[in-house]
Amino acid sequence: MTMRIKIWHQITAICFSLLVLKVNLVIKIFSLQLVFFNVLVADYSKAIYQIDFSLIDYFISAIMIIIIPVGVIFLRRRIKVFSLSLNFTSAIIIILAAFFVFAPLVANNNPDFQQNIGETKLLPPLSSVEVIHLKREVKPAQNLLDKLVKLKEEVIKNTYDESIIFADSLSISSNATIFQKNSQIILPKDRILYSDGLPVITREYFLLGTDEYGRDIYSRLIYGARISLFIGLGSVIISLLLGVSLGFLAGYPGGFIDTIISRVTDMFLSFPAIFFVILILALFGNSLFTVILVLGFSGWMSLFKIVRGEVISLKQKDFFISAKMAGLSNYNLLTKEILPIILAPVVVNLVFQYGSVILAEAALSFLGLGTGSFYPSWGAMIEAGQNYLTQAWWMVVSPGLCLFITLFAANNLGREIQLYYNPRLKG
Amino acid sequence: MKKEILQLLFKRILTSLIVLFLLISFIFFLLRISPGDPSLKFVSPDLSPKLASKIRDSFNLNSSLISQYKQFIINLIQGNFGVSYTYRIPVISVIKDFLPFTLIFSSISFLIQIFVGFLLALISVRRINGVFDKTVLRLSLIAYAIPSFVLGVSLILVFSSMLNVVPSSGLSSFDAGSFSFFAKISDYIIHLILPVVTLSLSGVAVYYKYLRQNLEEVYDNSFVLSLRANGFTEKEIIRKHVLPNAINPLISVAGVELGILFSGALVTEVIFGLPGMGRLTVNAILSRDYPLVVGCTVISGVLVILSNLAADLIKIRFNKRLIKGMLN
Numbered sequence: 001m002t003m004r005i006k007i008w009h010q011i012t013a014i015c016f017s018l019l020v021l022k023v024n025l026v027i028k029i030f031s032l033q034l035v036f037f038n039v040l041v042a043d044y045s046k047a048i049y050q051i052d053f054s055l056i057d058y059f060i061s062a063i064m065i066i067i068i069p070v071g072v073i074f075l076r077r078r079i080k081v082f083s084l085s086l087n088f089t090s091a092i093i094i095i096l097a098a099f100f101v102f103a104p105l106v107a108n109n110n111p112d113f114q115q116n117i118g119e120t121k122l123l124p125p126l127s128s129v130e131v132i133h134l135k136r137e138v139k140p141a142q143n144l145l146d147k148l149v150k151l152k153e154e155v156i157k158n159t160y161d162e163s164i165i166f167a168d169s170l171s172i173s174s175n176a177t178i179f180q181k182n183s184q185i186i187l188p189k190d191r192i193l194y195s196d197g198l199p200v201i202t203r204e205y206f207l208l209g210t211d212e213y214g215r216d217i218y219s220r221l222i223y224g225a226r227i228s229l230f231i232g233l234g235s236v237i238i239s240l241l242l243g244v245s246l247g248f249l250a251g252y253p254g255g256f257i258d259t260i261i262s263r264v265t266d267m268f269l270s271f272p273a274i275f276f277v278i279l280i281l282a283l284f285g286n287s288l289f290t291v292i293l294v295l296g297f298s299g300w301m302s303l304f305k306i307v308r309g310e311v312i313s314l315k316q317k318d319f320f321i322s323a324k325m326a327g328l329s330n331y332n333l334l335t336k337e338i339l340p341i342i343l344a345p346v347v348v349n350l351v352f353q354y355g356s357v358i359l360a361e362a363a364l365s366f367l368g369l370g371t372g373s374f375y376p377s378w379g380a381m382i383e384a385g386q387n388y389l390t391q392a393w394w395m396v397v398s399p400g401l402c403l404f405i406t407l408f409a410a411n412n413l414g415r416e417i418q419l420y421y422n423p424r425l426k427g
Numbered sequence: 428m429k430k431e432i433l434q435l436l437f438k439r440i441l442t443s444l445i446v447l448f449l450l451i452s453f454i455f456f457l458l459r460i461s462p463g464d465p466s467l468k469f470v471s472p473d474l475s476p477k478l479a480s481k482i483r484d485s486f487n488l489n490s491s492l493i494s495q496y497k498q499f500i501i502n503l504i505q506g507n508f509g510v511s512y513t514y515r516i517p518v519i520s521v522i523k524d525f526l527p528f529t530l531i532f533s534s535i536s537f538l539i540q541i542f543v544g545f546l547l548a549l550i551s552v553r554r555i556n557g558v559f560d561k562t563v564l565r566l567s568l569i570a571y572a573i574p575s576f577v578l579g580v581s582l583i584l585v586f587s588s589m590l591n592v593v594p595s596s597g598l599s600s601f602d603a604g605s606f607s608f609f610a611k612i613s614d615y616i617i618h619l620i621l622p623v624v625t626l627s628l629s630g631v632a633v634y635y636k637y638l639r640q641n642l643e644e645v646y647d648n649s650f651v652l653s654l655r656a657n658g659f660t661e662k663e664i665i666r667k668h669v670l671p672n673a674i675n676p677l678i679s680v681a682g683v684e685l686g687i688l689f690s691g692a693l694v695t696e697v698i699f700g701l702p703g704m705g706r707l708t709v710n711a712i713l714s715r716d717y718p719l720v721v722g723c724t725v726i727s728g729v730l731v732i733l734s735n736l737a738a739d740l741i742k743i744r745f746n747k748r749l750i751k752g753m754l755n
Binding site for chain 1: 445458461462569572573574577588595690697698711712720728
């Protein structure tokens with residue numbers, strides 16, 4: 001009997017390897033949670049003041065890394081998807097999902113972390129620099145809140161760190177001289193952190209190199225994956241709601257309403273969505289929210305066509321008429337009688353839609369119209385890399401490859417689901 | 428039959444006009460509800476007072492909303508989009524300079540897409556599931572998934588930056604003015620190789636996939652077997668009997684692809700710095716040049732609507748049975 005690798009194997013493997021690699025961080029996050037809840041009980045208003053997005057993000061990823069493998073192991077017989085055998089597509093999708101959930105644990109740095117740009121900018125992949133640690137003024141923690149703030153500083157990676165300096169080398173005579181690429185910094189000797197009489201020097205590795213501001217591309221890729229997936233999710237949900245409700249609205253009563261909605265849909269279909277998207281972003285400005293909204297509003301047309309066609313053919317079927325005679329409300333008719341039947345084409349359409357939304361977001365960021373300036377985004381990374389093509393090929397290659405693999409996996413997933421629901425179809 | 432064709436033509440042109448009307452109304456609606464002073468969407472604060480008041484009058488900006496709407500539609504139909512902020516000349520004459528390039532560029536790419544896709548499908552259908560067929564099928568899936576800007580930038584990286592065989596941007600060399608006629612043509616060709624490849628690759632994959640599938644389906648029919656039994660050569664069967672049957676769905680795909688082509692050209696022009704509509708649009712947006720943005724959107728919309736119309740007409744030309752279905 002041959003043992004095949006299943007999906008749940010990969011999920012648990014990723015979680016456990018992350019847990020082993022980042023065990024220090026996970027333990028710190030849990031102790032931070034403990035302190036946080038202590039403060040929350042003791043002084044509610046001060047604890048609330050400490051909450052921000054990254055804190056919740058770290059909390060969730062630390063909890064998830066325990067819950068997900070346990071849950072998957074227990075539920076693997078109940079939920080069939082986990083017992084499917086692993087292939088290229090599902091492997092890629094699981095890795096992307098892991099990036100999405102565990103971004104703070106997977107990434108080495110804050111995506112916007114930059115320090116000593118002269119030393120770290122445009123470093124090739126797998127390069128490293130020396131990190132010289134400075135002495136930090138440590139106040140003894142007087143109360144719980146101080147302890148919370150101190151722990152939070154330790155755990156959550158910030159966009160800068162005062163206590164380290166990236167450098168090539170260090171020489172200590174009467175003063176400490178730190179040599180960087182084009183400059184040197186002279187500091188008093190006692191500013192540098194010593195352990196056992198020697199200065200503390202570690203190495204910082206940049207797995208995929210750095211960009212023009214000295215930011216770690218690997219960390220940016222992971223947070224970029226998160227933004228891409230989040231935008232995709234948001235706008236696909238908007239398209240789903242719009243497409244299904246409008247399709248039902250047009251197909252069920254028919255007649256005049258149907259004609260009007262269909263004509264408007266034809267108008268949207270006859271026109272490439274990207275022009276609308278660009279016009280709206282130009283007029284209303286480009287925040288994360290508008291990008292999600294606009295991409296969601298530009299993708300509901302094909303879903304509408306599917307739902308409308310199915311509803312028109314279904315409403316003449318006997319089971320539907322009898323359900324209507326039995327007195328089901330319109331909402332129940334939609335959710336109980338129609339949705340289960342049209343689920344297959346809708347799901348396939350959504351998966352393809354997801355891929356095209358990720359592509360559209362990357363293209364918008366590439367053109368400078370997306371969220372690229374606020375968040376790390378694959379499209380914006382490629383756009384930035386285009387200016388440094390002759391010096392730093394890695395700035396373009398890694399986000400480009402990520403985007404390509406993601407789209408390839410999304411297309412493949414769509415095709416596989418199509419094949420699953422409709423096996424007569426040839427691949 | 429002729430009466431029906433005329434009727435259909437009339438109906439299609441009418442629906443196209445309605446779509447155009449909806450498009451213009453939608454743009455006006457967007458301009459009005461977007462944040463900021465709506466009159467600033469037509470008049471640049473940098474313009475001279477005389478010119479500004481002239482534009483104000485031509486768009487009825489001082490009178491009621493209804494008459495503004497009416498004037499907006501009339502102006503757009505007449506081709507009066509106002510004065511561009513950055514170029515300081517009427518929008519329509521800016522677009523006139525940039526439009527021909529996009530049209531030529533898109534049509535070159537369109538022809539290449541159809542031709543190459545057709546050729547590949549024909550070769551691979553000769554031996555279904557052969558080595559060539561399988562490789563090209565895999566490659567077409569990959570080619571379909573590559574975003575055009577990733578492809579464009581990687582092509583520049585490999586061919587311009589590393590191998591240094593073709594220029595990375597622009598349409599002609601800086602000293603092209605002194606070239607002879609043929610040297611100029613070859614200069615254009617060298618500059619356009621990478622853009623055309625970038626724009627065409629995903630389209631080639633789409634045509635290849637559709638045509639291959641259709642050819643395979645037609646091949647499975649029993650009439651092919653009967654022809655073969657009657658002693659026709661494979662070549663004759665393909666050319667005279669299989670191809671005409673398989674080509675119909677391709678035309679409807681081509682109609683849809685033509686619309687997508689314009690948006691694809693947008694990204695490609697930006698990557699390679701080509702003087703076309705796409706780059707004009709993006710630059711207009713980045714510099715908040717609202718009259719130019721509206722002009723570009725309307726003109727691109729008209730182009731897409733026209734190409735859809737043309738695709739429908741060509742479809743009817745090849746398959747007269749479709750007329751009845753389209754009339755209803």
